[in-house]
Amino acid sequence: MEALTRVAALLADRTRAAFCGALLDGRAWTANELAAHARVAPSTASEHLTRLIEAGLLVEYRQGRHRYVSLAGPHVAELLEAMTSFAGPGPQPRGLRAASASEAMARGRTCYDHLAGKLGVALKSGLLELGVVNGDLAITEPGLVWLKELGFEPSKRQVVRACVDWTERVPHLAGAAGAHLCQVFFERGWIKRIGTIRAVVLTPAGEQGWRELGLT
Amino acid sequence: MEALTRVAALLADRTRAAFCGALLDGRAWTANELAAHARVAPSTASEHLTRLIEAGLLVEYRQGRHRYVSLAGPHVAELLEAMTSFAGPGPQPRGLRAASASEAMARGRTCYDHLAGKLGVALKSGLLELGVVNGDLAITEPGLVWLKELGFEPSKRQVVRACVDWTERVPHLAGAAGAHLCQVFFERGWIKRIGTIRAVVLTPAGEQGWRELGLT
DNA sequence: CGGACGTTTCGGTGCCGGCCGAAGTGTCCC
DNA sequence: GGGACACTTCGGCCGGCACCGAAACGTCCG
Numbered sequence: 320m321e322a323l324t325r326v327a328a329l330l331a332d333r334t335r336a337a338f339c340g341a342l343l344d345g346r347a348w349t350a351n352e353l354a355a356h357a358r359v360a361p362s363t364a365s366e367h368l369t370r371l372i373e374a375g376l377l378v379e380y381r382q383g384r385h386r387y388v389s390l391a392g393p394h395v396a397e398l399l400e401a402m403t404s405f406a407g408p409g410p411q412p413r414g415l416r417a418a419s420a421s422e423a424m425a426r427g428r429t430c431y432d433h434l435a436g437k438l439g440v441a442l443k444s445g446l447l448e449l450g451v452v453n454g455d456l457a458i459t460e461p462g463l464v465w466l467k468e469l470g471f472e473p474s475k476r477q478v479v480r481a482c483v484d485w486t487e488r489v490p491h492l493a494g495a496a497g498a499h500l501c502q503v504f505f506e507r508g509w510i511k512r513i514g515t516i517r518a519v520v521l522t523p524a525g526e527q528g529w530r531e532l533g534l535t
Numbered sequence: 536m537e538a539l540t541r542v543a544a545l546l547a548d549r550t551r552a553a554f555c556g557a558l559l560d561g562r563a564w565t566a567n568e569l570a571a572h573a574r575v576a577p578s579t580a581s582e583h584l585t586r587l588i589e590a591g592l593l594v595e596y597r598q599g600r601h602r603y604v605s606l607a608g609p610h611v612a613e614l615l616e617a618m619t620s621f622a623g624p625g626p627q628p629r630g631l632r633a634a635s636a637s638e639a640m641a642r643g644r645t646c647y648d649h650l651a652g653k654l655g656v657a658l659k660s661g662l663l664e665l666g667v668v669n670g671d672l673a674i675t676e677p678g679l680v681w682l683k684e685l686g687f688e689p690s691k692r693q694v695v696r697a698c699v700d701w702t703e704r705v706p707h708l709a710g711a712a713g714a715h716l717c718q719v720f721f722e723r724g725w726i727k728r729i730g731t732i733r734a735v736v737l738t739p740a741g742e743q744g745w746r747e748l749g750l751t
Numbered sequence: 752c753g754g755a756c757g758t759t760t761c762g763g764t765g766c767c768g769g770c771c772g773a774a775g776t777g778t779c780c781c
Numbered sequence: 782g783g784g785a786c787a788c789t790t791c792g793g794c795c796g797g798c799a800c801c802g803a804a805a806c807g808t809c810c811g
Binding site: 752753754755756757758759760761762763764765766767768769770771772773774775776777778779780781 | 782783784785786787788789790791792793794795796797798799800801802803804805806807808809810811
């Protein structure tokens with residue numbers, strides 16, 4: 320109860336929440352980058368970062384005159400996600416299956432360590448059709464085999480989780496499997512970052528790769 | 536991000552958090568009861584309740600001159616739980632299997648709709664030994680049969696969840712199964728509320744019933 | 752009807768916390 | 782070494798919000 324207010328107060332501030340939102344791309348940002356992103360003075364940002372780090376929400380590693388910070392782990396991303404999706408007007412399935420694949424995937428992004436946005440939703444739909452996951456977004460047995468063929472190694476972390484993205488209101492694929500697929504796609508050059516922040520696009524190689532995997 | 540700060544700000548206040556903590560017993564409280572519990576004036580409590588209700592965290596039903604409020608559902612309890620357990624110093628398994636059963640169960644309470652405190656931990660340990668759940672607190676196949684014999688009907692709600700209690704730092708059994716078992720125990724007179732708030736004790740009938748089920 | 756009680760509305764007060772700018776520290780690079 | 786740069790510390794300012802008491806409203810009950 321006491322503990323609850325501590326966490327909540329940290330996230331109740333507009334600026335600190337903006338920091339966390341930016342860090343949801345899973346990368347490390349410098350203090351100045353975050354200050355510019357949230358439109359506050361560097362001194363203000365510095366104080367906020369100290370508090371977030373002391374609370375265990377962020378971790379830092381210093382390199383020369385830079386102070387890099389990032390989320391302390393997937394559990395933080397999951398907490399942020401849980402709180403955010405709670406506030407929203409609830410999941411609206413949005414039943415449109417529309418549009419050609421490449422069109423639908425046009426705008427994607429990362430959500431901490433997995434794919435989100437339209438790209439993430441397309442991935443989820445593809446995995447659903449392939450039978451890798453079922454309608455409740457739970458892994459199936461053939462799905463686990465399928466993942467292992469892509470180099471996936473089960474660990475303590477939950478294999479699949481449903482994540483409701485901040486902008487799209489559609490649940491997509493998170494958890495260890497979501498993170499692994501995202502990593503594999505980066506390694507194969509199937510997706511790449513574009514612009515400055517979390518945006519991600521499917522490359523031509525990626526379109527072909529997805530087709531070969533049977534993902535729409 | 537905007538949405539995040541809205542929820543967080545609501546829970547960042549000491550008084551509102553105290554309300555939610557009290558309501559975690561799953562029952563409906565009146566405005567005055569909550570005001571007294573949090574040591575604020577009734578007028579102050581009234582304003583807080585209005586805000587919590589508008590945000591969808593609580594629901595009210597009015598009866599005469601009383602305004603009863605309760606948590607809006609399990610999803611709220613789960614959010615509170617997620618935020619609270621985050622703030623703590625992390626789960627410390629606390630390997631002591633000590634003490635006679637009735638002694639260890641002496642102090643129990645409800646956590647929204649399931650058992651918590653030492654009683655909840657004892658229940659979890661018993662179910663673990665029975666093989667109803669495994670070490671990761673996931674339901675097993677024989678466990679599901681066992682539950683169905685106690686009248687459990689699977690629904691959309693997740694069958695078992697791990698819940699870290701506010702006071703004990705040990706994970707215990709929540710989710711649909713935890714709620715069902717708690718309800719059955721109440722119906723059978725195995726547990727009963729004591730004192731004014733969330734405290735629960737195992738009755739003599741309950742001790743016998745638990746033994747017959749094989750729960751320590 | 753009238754009094755007790757639970758709740759609500761409204762001003763007014765006080766404090767907490769986020770913000771900035773200025774000055775200081777440490778690092779990099781020419 | 783010296784200047785540019787990233788970050789930090791410290792005062793001081795200011796707005797927002799939690800709080801209360803007083804008064805009003807509605808319900809219950811004798």
